[in-house]
Amino acid sequence: MTDVANGVAGHNGGVTDAPRRGRPRSAGADEAILTATLDVAREVGFRGMSMDVIAERAGVSKATIYRRWASKEALVLQALRSAINPMDEVDLGSVRADLVTYLNDLADRMASGNMTDVLPHLIEWAVHDEQLRVELDGYVAHRRQPLVAILTRGIERGEIRDDLDLDTIVDAFVGPFIYRKLLTGDAIDATLVDRLLALILPTITP
Amino acid sequence: MTDVANGVAGHNGGVTDAPRRGRPRSAGADEAILTATLDVAREVGFRGMSMDVIAERAGVSKATIYRRWASKEALVLQALRSAINPMDEVDLGSVRADLVTYLNDLADRMASGNMTDVLPHLIEWAVHDEQLRVELDGYVAHRRQPLVAILTRGIERGEIRDDLDLDTIVDAFVGPFIYRKLLTGDAIDATLVDRLLALILPTITP
Amino acid sequence: MTDVANGVAGHNGGVTDAPRRGRPRSAGADEAILTATLDVAREVGFRGMSMDVIAERAGVSKATIYRRWASKEALVLQALRSAINPMDEVDLGSVRADLVTYLNDLADRMASGNMTDVLPHLIEWAVHDEQLRVELDGYVAHRRQPLVAILTRGIERGEIRDDLDLDTIVDAFVGPFIYRKLLTGDAIDATLVDRLLALILPTITP
Amino acid sequence: MTDVANGVAGHNGGVTDAPRRGRPRSAGADEAILTATLDVAREVGFRGMSMDVIAERAGVSKATIYRRWASKEALVLQALRSAINPMDEVDLGSVRADLVTYLNDLADRMASGNMTDVLPHLIEWAVHDEQLRVELDGYVAHRRQPLVAILTRGIERGEIRDDLDLDTIVDAFVGPFIYRKLLTGDAIDATLVDRLLALILPTITP
DNA sequence: GATTAACCGAGACGGTACGTCACGTCTTTAA
DNA sequence: TTAAAGACGTGACGTACCGTCTCGGTTAATC
Numbered sequence: 001m002t003d004v005a006n007g008v009a010g011h012n013g014g015v016t017d018a019p020r021r022g023r024p025r026s027a028g029a030d031e032a033i034l035t036a037t038l039d040v041a042r043e044v045g046f047r048g049m050s051m052d053v054i055a056e057r058a059g060v061s062k063a064t065i066y067r068r069w070a071s072k073e074a075l076v077l078q079a080l081r082s083a084i085n086p087m088d089e090v091d092l093g094s095v096r097a098d099l100v101t102y103l104n105d106l107a108d109r110m111a112s113g114n115m116t117d118v119l120p121h122l123i124e125w126a127v128h129d130e131q132l133r134v135e136l137d138g139y140v141a142h143r144r145q146p147l148v149a150i151l152t153r154g155i156e157r158g159e160i161r162d163d164l165d166l167d168t169i170v171d172a173f174v175g176p177f178i179y180r181k182l183l184t185g186d187a188i189d190a191t192l193v194d195r196l197l198a199l200i201l202p203t204i205t206p
Numbered sequence: 207m208t209d210v211a212n213g214v215a216g217h218n219g220g221v222t223d224a225p226r227r228g229r230p231r232s233a234g235a236d237e238a239i240l241t242a243t244l245d246v247a248r249e250v251g252f253r254g255m256s257m258d259v260i261a262e263r264a265g266v267s268k269a270t271i272y273r274r275w276a277s278k279e280a281l282v283l284q285a286l287r288s289a290i291n292p293m294d295e296v297d298l299g300s301v302r303a304d305l306v307t308y309l310n311d312l313a314d315r316m317a318s319g320n321m322t323d324v325l326p327h328l329i330e331w332a333v334h335d336e337q338l339r340v341e342l343d344g345y346v347a348h349r350r351q352p353l354v355a356i357l358t359r360g361i362e363r364g365e366i367r368d369d370l371d372l373d374t375i376v377d378a379f380v381g382p383f384i385y386r387k388l389l390t391g392d393a394i395d396a397t398l399v400d401r402l403l404a405l406i407l408p409t410i411t412p
Numbered sequence: 413m414t415d416v417a418n419g420v421a422g423h424n425g426g427v428t429d430a431p432r433r434g435r436p437r438s439a440g441a442d443e444a445i446l447t448a449t450l451d452v453a454r455e456v457g458f459r460g461m462s463m464d465v466i467a468e469r470a471g472v473s474k475a476t477i478y479r480r481w482a483s484k485e486a487l488v489l490q491a492l493r494s495a496i497n498p499m500d501e502v503d504l505g506s507v508r509a510d511l512v513t514y515l516n517d518l519a520d521r522m523a524s525g526n527m528t529d530v531l532p533h534l535i536e537w538a539v540h541d542e543q544l545r546v547e548l549d550g551y552v553a554h555r556r557q558p559l560v561a562i563l564t565r566g567i568e569r570g571e572i573r574d575d576l577d578l579d580t581i582v583d584a585f586v587g588p589f590i591y592r593k594l595l596t597g598d599a600i601d602a603t604l605v606d607r608l609l610a611l612i613l614p615t616i617t618p
Numbered sequence: 619m620t621d622v623a624n625g626v627a628g629h630n631g632g633v634t635d636a637p638r639r640g641r642p643r644s645a646g647a648d649e650a651i652l653t654a655t656l657d658v659a660r661e662v663g664f665r666g667m668s669m670d671v672i673a674e675r676a677g678v679s680k681a682t683i684y685r686r687w688a689s690k691e692a693l694v695l696q697a698l699r700s701a702i703n704p705m706d707e708v709d710l711g712s713v714r715a716d717l718v719t720y721l722n723d724l725a726d727r728m729a730s731g732n733m734t735d736v737l738p739h740l741i742e743w744a745v746h747d748e749q750l751r752v753e754l755d756g757y758v759a760h761r762r763q764p765l766v767a768i769l770t771r772g773i774e775r776g777e778i779r780d781d782l783d784l785d786t787i788v789d790a791f792v793g794p795f796i797y798r799k800l801l802t803g804d805a806i807d808a809t810l811v812d813r814l815l816a817l818i819l820p821t822i823t824p
Numbered sequence: 825g826a827t828t829a830a831c832c833g834a835g836a837c838g839g840t841a842c843g844t845c846a847c848g849t850c851t852t853t854a855a
Numbered sequence: 856t857t858a859a860a861g862a863c864g865t866g867a868c869g870t871a872c873c874g875t876c877t878c879g880g881t882t883a884a885t886c
Contacts, residue, residue, distance in 0.1 A: 022830025023882040029832090045334040050872055061833045066874065123388050124330035128251040140389045167392065168382070168401040175381025176374070182329050183346045183384065186373065195374040202409045228860030229851040235863090256841055267864045272843065438858070457746040462846055473859045478848065535800050536742035539663065552801045579804065580794070580813040587793025588786070590801065594741050595758045598785065607786040614821045640835030641877040647837090668867055679838045684869065 025068070032058040033065055037079040046076065046121035073129050080118050081139070087146050095154035096201065102146055103173060103193040110181050110188045120182060144170055161206050172200055231274070238264040239271055243285040252282060252327040279331055283338055286328060290345070293352050301360035302407065308352055309379060309399040316387050316394045326388060350376055367412050378406055444470040445477055449491040458488065458533040485537050485544050492530055493551070499558050507566035508613065514558055515585060515605040522593050522600045532594060556582055573618050584612055643686070650676040651683055655697040664694060664739040691743055695750055698740060702757070707764050713772035714819065720764055721791060721811040728799050728806045738800060762788055779824050790818055 036058035040049045051072055055062045069075040087105065090098045126133040147170050154160035173196060180186040242264035246255045257278060261268045275281040293311065296304045332339040353376050360366035379402060386392040448470035452461045463484055467474045481487040499517065502510045538545040559582050566572035585608060592598040654676035658667045669690060673680045687693040705723065708716045744751040765788050772778035791814060798804040 021884055022828075023832075023884095025831070047330070047334055051874080052872070055833095059833090061835085062874080063834090063876085064832065067831085072873080120326070120330040120333050124253075124326040127326050128253055136389070137391070164405070165401050168398065168405060171382035171385055171390070171392075171398075172378055172402065172405055175383070175385035176377035177381070178389065179377055179381035179384045182388065183342070184350075184377070185343070186377070192374065192377075195371050196378065199370070199374060199378055199406060199409050203405050227853065229862045230853095231862065232851095257843080258841070261864095265864095267866095268843080269845085269865090270863065273862070278842085441858090459742070459746055463848080464846070467859095471859090473861085474848080475850085475860090476858065479857080484847080532738070532742040532745050536665075536738040539665075539738050548801070549803070556802075576817070577813050580810065580817060583794035583797055583802070583804075583810075584790055584814065584817055587795070587797035588789035589793070590797045591789055591793035594800065595754070595796065596762075596789070597755070598789075604786065604789075607783050608790065611782070611786060611790055611821050612817060615817050639833070639879075641837075642879095643836065644877095669869085670867070673838095677838095679840095680869080681839085681871090682837065685836070690868085 026060075026064070029058070029060055029064055030068060033060055033068070033075070034079045034082050036060075037075055038083060041076070041079070041118065041121075046118065073125055073132050076118075076125075077122070077132055077135050080122065081135075084139075087143060089146050089149060091150075091153070095150060095157075095159045095205075096197070098150040098153075099147075099173075099197060099201070100193065102150060103196070104190055106143075106174070106177060107188045107190065107193055110177055123182075144174065147173065158206070160204050164204055169200070169204060172196075232266075232270070235264070235266055235270060236274065239266055239274070239281070240285045240288050242266075243281055244289055247282070247285070247327075279335055279338065282327070282331075283341055287341070287345075293349060295352050295355060297356075297359065301356060301363075301365045301411075302403070304356040304359075305353075305379075305403060305407070306399065308356060309402070310396055312349075312380070312383060313394045313396065313399055316383055329388075350380065353379065364412070366410050370410055375406065375410060378402075438472075438476070441470070441472055441476055442480060445472055445480070445487070446491045446494050448472075449487055450495060453488070453491070453530065458530065485541050488530075488537075489534070489544055489547050492534065493547075496551075499555060501558050501561060503562075503565070507562060507569075507571045507617075508609070510562040510565075511559075511585075511609060511613070512605065514562060515608070516602055518586070518589060519600045519602065519605055522589055535594075556586065559585065570618070572616050576616055581612070581616060584608075644678075644682070647676070647678055647682055648686065651678055651686070651693070652697045652700050654678075655693055656701055659694070659697070691747055691750060694739070694743075695753055699753070699757075705761060705764050707767060709768075709771065713768060713775075713777045713823075714815070716768040716771075717765075717791075717815060717819070718811065720768060721814070722808055724761075724792070724795060725806045725808065725811055728795055741800075762792065765791065776824070778822050782822055787818065787822060790814075 033054065036054050037049075040054050040057055044053075051062055051065060054075075055065055058065075065075060069078060087102070087109075090101045090105075092098050092101060122132070122136055126136045148166065151160055151166055151169060155162045155166075176192065176196060177188055180188050180192070186192075239260065242260050243255075246260050246263060250259075257268055257271060260281075261271055264271075271281065275284065293308075293315075296307045296311075298304050298307060328338070328342055332342045354372065357366055357372055357375060361368045361372075382398065382402060383394055386394050386398070392398075445466065448466050449461075452466050452469055456465075463474055463477060466487075467477055470477075477487060481490060499514070499521075502513045502517075504510050504513060534544070534548055538548045560578065563572055563578055563581060567574045567578075588604065588608060589600055592600050592604070598604075651672065654672050655667075658672050658675055662671075669680055669683060672693075673683055676683075683693065687696065705720075705727075708719045708723075710716050710719060740750070740754055744754045766784065769778055769784055769787060773780045773784075794810065794814060795806055798806050798810070804810075
C-alpha cells in the first residue's frame with residue numbers, strides 16, 4: 001500500500017528507510033494530532049469539527065497536519081484506525097466455541113463504541129470519497145476475516161455444511177450487529193449472540 | 207408533534223387549521239424545493255450540495271427555503287421522507303410466500319437507490335441531531351412493521367415457533383440487507399433473499 | 413407640481429377631485445406613517461431604519477406605504493417636510509432688524525435640530541437620487557427666499573449697496589450656519605448672528 | 619490613536635513595532651482594496667457599492683478585507699483619507715494674497731470632486747459613527763488650520779483687526795463653500811472667492 | 825563550525841457556503 | 856378599491872471553514 005493509496009502524504013508507516021536530511025518531523029506531533037482529532041470528534045461530532053480547532057488543540061499548525069495527511073478525511077480515517085484494536089484469530093477446536101468467542105468480542109467492541117461511534121461518519125464520507133471507500137472496504141474485510149476463517153475451518157472439519165454460501169452466513173451473523181448499531185439502537189450483547197446462534201447454527205450444521 | 211419539534215418553521219403538515227392571513231405560501235414551492243433537494247443530492251451528494259444551488263434549481267429564493275425549513279438538515283430530512291413509499295402489508299396465506307414477497311420488495315428498494323442512497327447521510331446526521339434520530343427511528347419501525355406482522359401471523363397460525371425472539375429473527379433478515387448496503391457493497395437481490403430464507407426458515411419453523 | 417415630481421404615488425395634496433370607487437384610503441394612515449417614520453428615524457437613525465419597522469410602528473402594511481409613496485426616500489422626504497414650519501416673511505422696516513430676526517430664527521431652528529438633524533441623510537441621498545435632489549433644491553430655495561426678500565427690499569430702499577452679488581451675501585450669512593451644523597459642530601446661536609452681522613453688514617451698507 | 623480606536627482591525631499605520639509572526643499581510647492588498655473602493659464608489663456611488671464587488675475588483679477575497687477593516691464604513695473612511703492631499707501652508711507676505719491663494723485652492727479642490735463628492739456620505743455616516751465623527755472633525759480642523767494661520771499672522775502684522783472672532787471669520791469664508799457644495803449646487807470658483815473677499819476683507823482690515 | 829534542507833508555529837490568502845436582513849412587489853382574505 | 860398580513864425574488868451582509876501559501880525561526884545531517 002503506497003502513501004497515495006493510503007491517503008497519506010509523506011507518511012512513513014514506521015519503516016525506517018534512508019534517513020532524510022533536514023529537520024525531522026516532530027516525533028510527538030502525529031500522536032498529538034490524532035488524539036486531538038478524536039477528542040474534538042467526541043466533543044462536537046465529526047460534522048462540527050474543524051481543522052483549525054484540531055490544530056490548535058494539538059498545539060500544532062495546520063500546515064503540519066496537511067504535511068502529514070492529504071485531507072481532513074484522511075486524517076480522520078487514520079485517527080479511527082489508530083483507535084481500533086485488531087480482532088484476534090480464534091481457534092478453540094469447535095466452531096460453536098469459536099463463534100461464541102468471536103461474536104461476543106464483536107458485541108463488546110460495538111457496544112463500547114470506540115470505532116463504531118464513528119462508523120456512521122465513515123460510511124457517510126465513503127459515499128463520495130473513493131479513497132475512504134477503499135479503506136473502509138479493507139477494514140470491513142479485516143473484520144470479517146476471522147469469522148470467515150472460523151467457518152472455513154468448520155467446513156474442512158465437517159462441522160459446517162459445505163453447500164451454503166459462506167458470505168451469506170457471515171452476513172447473517174454480522175448484519176444484525178450493524179443494523180442494531182446504526183438503526184434500531186437495540187442492545188448488542190451476549191443475549192443477541194445466543195439468539196443468533198440458536199437461529200443460524202442448527203441450519204448450517206449437517 | 208409540533209412544528210417546533212419537527213424542526214420545521216411554520217410547516218402545516220397537511221392539517222387545515224384556522225385560515226392564515228396574508229399571502230399564502232406558494233403552493234408548488236414546497237414540492238419544487240424538495241424535488242430540487244433530492245435532485246441535487248443525487249448529483250453532488252449531500253455533502254457537496256448547497257442551499258444556493260437548491261434554491262436556484264427550485265426556482266425559488268433562499269429566503270423562501272429558510273421561511274419553510276429551519277435549517278439545511280430539516281430540509282433534507284423532509285426531502286427524504288417525501289421520497290419514501292410506504293411498504294405494503296403482505297398476506298398471501300403462508301409465511302414463506304409473505305417473506306419472499308416482502309424481502310424481495312425490500313431488496314428492490316435497497317438496490318434502487320432512492321432512500322437508501324441517502325441512508326448513510328441520514329444515519330450520520332442522526333448522531334448529532336436528536337430530532338432526526340427520532341424521525342429515523344420512526345422510519346425504521348415503519349419498515350420493520352410488515353415483517354413483524356408476517357411473523358406474528360405465522361406464530362398465530364402455528365407456522366412459526368413461538369419460543370424464539372421475534373426481534374432477533376427480524377434482525378437476522380434485515381440486518382444483512384443493511385450491512386451489504388452500507389459496508390460490504392455486495393449485491394442485494396433475489397439470490398440473497400433465497401439464501402437468507404434457506405438459512406433461517408428451517409430453524410424458525412416447527 | 414405633479415405626483416411624479418412630488419415623488420409621491422397617487423397623492424392628492426388635499427384637492428378633492430372625482431370621488432373614487434371602492435374603499436377610501438384610510439384617513440389617518442398618512443399621518444401615522446409620517447409620525448412613525450420620524451419616530452423610528454430619531455431612534456435608530458435613517459441608516460438603520462427599515463420600512464418593515466415603520467409599517468409595524470404605524471400599524472399599517474408595507475403595501476399601504478408604497479401605495480402612497482414611491483420609495484423609502486420619498487417617504488422620508490415627505491416626513492421631513494411635514495416637520496418643517498415655514499419661515500415667515502419678515503419686514504420690520506429696517507434691513508438690520510429684519511436680518512437679526514431672520515437669522516436668529518434660523519439659528520433657533522438649526523440648534524434645535526428638527527429638520528437639520530436629518531439634513532445629512534437628505535444630502536447624502538440626494539447625491540444619487542435626482543428626485544430628492546429636486547425636492548431638496550426646492551427646500552433650499554424656500555429657505556433662502558425670505559432672506560433674499562429682505563435684501564432686495566434693502567436695495568430698493570437704498571439701505572443696501574446695489575453693486576454686490578446678492579447670492580454671495582446670502583451664502584455668507586447662511587453658509588456658516590450649515591458649515592457649523594454639518595462639520596464643525598460649533599454653536600449656532602445669537603452670538604454667531606451678531607458676529608456675522610458685524611462682519612458683513614458694514615460692507616453691504618453704502 | 620490605537621488600532622481599535624481607529625475602527626481598523628489589526629492595522630499598523632506604518633509603525634514598525636514587534637515583528638509579527640505568521641505570514642505577513644499581503645503588501646499590495648491594502649492599496650488595491652482602497653483603490654478599488656474609490657473606483658467603485660465613483661462608479662456606482664457609496665450607496666450602491668458592495669463588498670463583494672470591491673473584493674473582486676481588488677483581486678482579493680472578502681475575508682481579506684474584513685481581516686483589515688472592521689466594517690464597510692471603516693474601509694470607506696480609510697479610502698477617503700488616503701485620497702486627501704494635505705493643504706499647504708501659504709505665506710506670501712500679505713493677508714490678501716494668502717487668502718486669494720488659499721481660497722482658490724480650496725475652490726479647486728471642492729469643484730473637482732475627489733474628497734468632496736463623498737463628503738455628504740461622510741457626514742451622514744458620522745451622525746451614527748462616533749469614530750467617523752472624530753475622524754471627520756480632524757479633517758475639518760486640518761482644513762481650517764492654514765486659514766487660521768493666515769489670519770493669525772495678519773493680526774500679528776496689524777493687517778487684520780484684533781477685535782473680531784477669528785472662528786467667525788473663518789466660517790464666513792469657508793461656510794459658503796460648503797453650503798454651495800452640499801445644498802445650492804452653485805459654482806465654487808474664482809468669482810465666488812473674489813466676491814467673498816470683497817464682502818469680508820473691508821470689514822476685517824483696520 | 826558552517827551550511828543546508830526540511831521542518832515548525834503562526835497566520836494571511838482566495839474560495840465557497842452559510843443563514844440573515846431589507847428592499848419593493850405580489851397575493852391572499854376582509855372590510 | 857383599499858386594507859392588513861405576510862410571502863416572494865433579489866442581492867448584500869459579515870462569518871466560518873477549507874486547503875494553500877508565506878513568513879521568521881528551529882533542528883538535524885552533511886560538508
